[in-house]
Structure formats: C-alpha cells, structure tokens
Amino acid sequence: MSTQQPRKPRVALVFGGRSSEHPVSCVTAASVMAAVDRDRYEVVPIGITREGKWLVHDGDLSALTFSGSQLPQVLGEGVEVAVPLSQEERGLRAVGHDADGAGLRDVEVVFPLLHGPFGEDGTLQGMLDLADVRYVGSGVLASAVMMDKHYMKVVFAAAGLTVGPYQVITDKDWCRDSQAALDRCAQLQFPLYVKPCRAGSSVGITRVEHAEELRAAVEAAREHDPKVIVEEGIFGREIECGVLEGHHGEPDRASPLGEIVVEQGHAFYDFEAKYLDGDDVRLSCPAVMPEADAEHIREQAIRAFHAAGCEGLARVDFFYTPQGQIIINEINTMPGFTPFSMYPRLWQEAGISYTDLISELIELALERRTGLR
Ligand SMILES: Nc1ncnc2c1ncn2[C@@H]1O[C@H](COP(=O)(O)OP(=O)(O)O)[C@@H](O)[C@H]1O
Ligand SMILES: [Mg+2]
Structure with missing residues (x-):
C-alpha cells in the first residue's frame, strides 16, 4: 500500500525564447524560481534557446541576471522537451529520455514567462x-x-476607450510606395513614436521630432517587425494598472495604480531606462492623483482586459494628460514579472506578496478548463 501524500501540482516555468526580450525573460525566470512556493508546487524550469529549442534546465537559475558583462541567455544544454500535439498524451515529453527522469511527467500547468513574439503572442498558447x-x-x-499595437487599438476603440491618433505601415505599404506611407504619417502631429507593431521592452522604438528622421525610424522598427505603427506623441504621465482575474467567475480585480517616472537623460521609457539604468527610472506606487480619476483608470483597465477576453493577468498602461484625459497606450498580457517590476509591485501595494501572486496565477490556471472557453 502506498502512503504517499497527494502529489503537488507540477508547474513548468518556461522562459527565454526567440524574441528580443529573451534576456528579460531569463531574469524573470530566476526571480520566479527563487520565490515560488515549494510547499505547494513542484517546479520544472524549461529554457527556450534563441533558436527555439526547449531544454530542461538544471534548476539553478541564479546566474541569469543583468549584472554580468553579457546579457543572460539560455544555453543549448539539457534534456530536450517536446510538446505532443494530441489530447491522449497530455503534458510534456522528454526527447530520448524517460519523462519522469527529466521531471516532466504530469506537468499540470505551464507558466510561460515569455515576452514578445513566439511566447506572449498566442503562438505558444495555441500549441499548449x-x-x-x-x-x-x-x-x-x-x-x-x-x-499587436495596431489591433489592440482597434479593440480598445471598439470598447469605447480613448486611443491616440496613429497610422500603420504594413510591409506591403512599404514595399509598394514607402514615400506615400511616410507622407501619410507626416500628417500626424510631431513628435511621433515609431514602433514595431509586435515587439516590447521599447525595442526598435524611436521618438521622431522631424519629418526627415521618419524614414530611418521606420527602417529601424522594420528590423524587428515588417509591420510598423506610427503614433502621435502624447504628453502625459505614464500610469499603469495591474489586472488579476477573479477566482471561479468572481469579478476581475484592478490593482492600485503605479506611475513611471523617467528622469533626465532618456527621451522616453526606453530599453536602457527599463532594465539597465536602474537610477533613472522610478516606479512610483501608488500614483498620486484625484481618487475619481484613479477609479476611472481602474475601470478602464478592467474594460480593456474584457475587451479582448484576457485571462489570468495583464498590465494596462495609460497616458494621463495634464487636462485629466485618460488615453490607453497598451496592454501587456505577460508584463514584466521580476519582484521589482511594476505588476508585482502593484499587487504588493494591494497586500499580495510576490510569492502569493505567483501562487494566485498558478491557481487561476489550474481552475480553468482546457480547450474552448
Ligand atoms: N504615443 C506615445 N506618446 C508618448 N510616449 C510614448 C508613446 N508611445 C510610446 N511612448 C513611450 O515609449 C515607451 C514604450 O512604448 P510602448 O508602446 O509602451 O512599447 P513597449 O511595448 O515596448 O513597452 C512608453 O512607455 C512611453 O514612454
Ligand atoms: Mg510599454
């Protein structure tokens, strides 16, 4: 007779990946690995190399930090993981190994700590x-x-949220007549923000003051995505709200608000400001503003979350103008998730620790049924 305790749910932390945010994902995984509640969950770390190979990591992720001279990345060592594409097999498989030996047997839930394309964009979700x-x-x-910074605006606008003026340059537009595309964008009020439609962490984004800089900015964005969005610059404070799904159909929850304060030396909240120049950015929480406006932003965050049918978590980012206008900038369905990132900080302000937030997210995933929902 077996006297075994009920087995703890087994969680696969998946990190790294093919997007330009690979190093950020590695750092996040190290933080989550250190904080996840081991009394409640068994954890298997799985790194995805820049080439897209899934490998079981040895469990010690402490070397994955921004402190060394090189950006952290997943190296090509470890047992390779496959995802069987049939319901019968469920779970993950080890290539050339016994799944149990590789710690992969009966993985109940995958925690994709991935930012950007091939992770945060539905591709991995479809495979799972x-x-x-x-x-x-x-x-x-x-x-x-x-x-997609274009389609999210379409959805936001349809839900009655305010979005700023913008133009989209598809690959076809650019190849057919790049000058016509630039002329169309030059109708917007400068400064402009030129962005790859499907990137993150401010990668490939240029703030453009004059029309003659526009072509180079579009080319720079196109290095990350053939689809480019050009937005009018909005002058306002950057205010962010965390949304956490409710349990078992309970109302979804909006966090206290946070504010990004970028010090001098950065034209905007760029990659260096986000990850490398720790002193130049302050995440201020709670953001100081009239309570009625704060409540309004929280409501809009929930509305944006519902507009696209988000699940689990999202961080919703707004501009708050000196006139009190609230303009939605974007949603991140897998927001920065180190203990110092905005999303966990906002929930800490609401009384949910980093460890408990990780447990909340795992529980929400376990509650959900698979297939169409
Ligand atoms: N339309 C805009 N007006 C003013 N600032 C902007 C605008 N778009 C982006 N920014 C600045 O650039 C940063 C990154 O842009 P964002 O759209 O949030 O891309 P990412 O997905 O890379 O975070 C923002 O946090 C903000 O500082
Ligand atoms: Mg952003």
Whole structure:
C-alpha cells in the first residue's frame, strides 16, 4: 500500500525564447524560481534557446541576471522537451529520455514567462491548447491581439476607450510606395513614436521630432517587425494598472495604480531606462492623483482586459494628460514579472506578496478548463 501524500501540482516555468526580450525573460525566470512556493508546487524550469529549442534546465537559475558583462541567455544544454500535439498524451515529453527522469511527467500547468513574439503572442498558447495543457495567462486570441499595437487599438476603440491618433505601415505599404506611407504619417502631429507593431521592452522604438528622421525610424522598427505603427506623441504621465482575474467567475480585480517616472537623460521609457539604468527610472506606487480619476483608470483597465477576453493577468498602461484625459497606450498580457517590476509591485501595494501572486496565477490556471472557453 502506498502512503504517499497527494502529489503537488507540477508547474513548468518556461522562459527565454526567440524574441528580443529573451534576456528579460531569463531574469524573470530566476526571480520566479527563487520565490515560488515549494510547499505547494513542484517546479520544472524549461529554457527556450534563441533558436527555439526547449531544454530542461538544471534548476539553478541564479546566474541569469543583468549584472554580468553579457546579457543572460539560455544555453543549448539539457534534456530536450517536446510538446505532443494530441489530447491522449497530455503534458510534456522528454526527447530520448524517460519523462519522469527529466521531471516532466504530469506537468499540470505551464507558466510561460515569455515576452514578445513566439511566447506572449498566442503562438505558444495555441500549441499548449493543441496539447490540452493548462497555462498561466491569456489564451490565443487575447495574446495575439494584445501583442499587436495596431489591433489592440482597434479593440480598445471598439470598447469605447480613448486611443491616440496613429497610422500603420504594413510591409506591403512599404514595399509598394514607402514615400506615400511616410507622407501619410507626416500628417500626424510631431513628435511621433515609431514602433514595431509586435515587439516590447521599447525595442526598435524611436521618438521622431522631424519629418526627415521618419524614414530611418521606420527602417529601424522594420528590423524587428515588417509591420510598423506610427503614433502621435502624447504628453502625459505614464500610469499603469495591474489586472488579476477573479477566482471561479468572481469579478476581475484592478490593482492600485503605479506611475513611471523617467528622469533626465532618456527621451522616453526606453530599453536602457527599463532594465539597465536602474537610477533613472522610478516606479512610483501608488500614483498620486484625484481618487475619481484613479477609479476611472481602474475601470478602464478592467474594460480593456474584457475587451479582448484576457485571462489570468495583464498590465494596462495609460497616458494621463495634464487636462485629466485618460488615453490607453497598451496592454501587456505577460508584463514584466521580476519582484521589482511594476505588476508585482502593484499587487504588493494591494497586500499580495510576490510569492502569493505567483501562487494566485498558478491557481487561476489550474481552475480553468482546457480547450474552448
Ligand atoms: N504615443 C506615445 N506618446 C508618448 N510616449 C510614448 C508613446 N508611445 C510610446 N511612448 C513611450 O515609449 C515607451 C514604450 O512604448 P510602448 O508602446 O509602451 O512599447 P513597449 O511595448 O515596448 O513597452 C512608453 O512607455 C512611453 O514612454
Ligand atoms: Mg510599454
């Protein structure tokens, strides 16, 4: 007779990946690995190399930090992981190894700590749906829409939220007549923000003051994505709100608000300001503003979350103008998730520790059924 305790849910932390945010994801994984509640969950770290190979990591992720001379990355060593694309097999498989030996047997939930394309954009979510494996966060549609800075605006506007003026340059537009595309964008009020539609961490974004800089900015964005969005610059404070799904159909929850304060030396909240120049940015929480406006922003955050059918978590980012106007900038379905990132900080302000937030997200994923929801 077996006297075994009920087994703890087994969680696969998936990190790294093919997007330009690979190093950020590695750092996040190290933080989550250190904080996840081991009394409640068994954890298997799985790193995805820049080439897209899934490998079981040895469990010690402490070397994955921004402190060394090189950006952290997943190296090509470890047992390779496959995701079987049928319901019968469920879970993850080890290539050439016994799944149990590799710690992969009966993985109940995948926690995709991935930012950007091929992770936060619905591709990974679709693969896990095919395999009937639960995962933390939004499903295919919400992930895909909220990865695309163009389509997210379409959805926000349809939900009655205010978005700033913008133009989209598709690859076809650019190849057919790049000058016509630039002329169309030059109608917007400068300064402009030129961005790859499907990137993150401010990668590939240029602030453009004059029309003659526009072409180079579009070319720079196109290095990351053939689809480019050009937005009018909005003068306002950057205010962010965390949304956490409710349990078992309970109302979804909006966090206290945070503010990004970028010190001098950065034209905007760029990659260096976000990750490398720790002193130049302050995440201020709670953001100081009239309570009625704060409440309004929280309501809009929930509305944006519902508009695309987000699940689990999202961080909703706004501009708050000196006139009190609230303009939505974007949703991140897998927001920065180190203990110092805005999303966990906002929930800490609401009384949910980093460890408890991780548990919340895993529980929400376990509650959810697989397949169409
Ligand atoms: N339309 C805009 N007006 C003013 N600032 C902007 C605008 N778009 C982006 N920014 C600045 O650039 C930063 C990164 O842009 P964002 O759209 O949030 O891209 P990412 O997905 O890379 O975070 C913002 O946090 C803000 O500082
Ligand atoms: Mg942003």
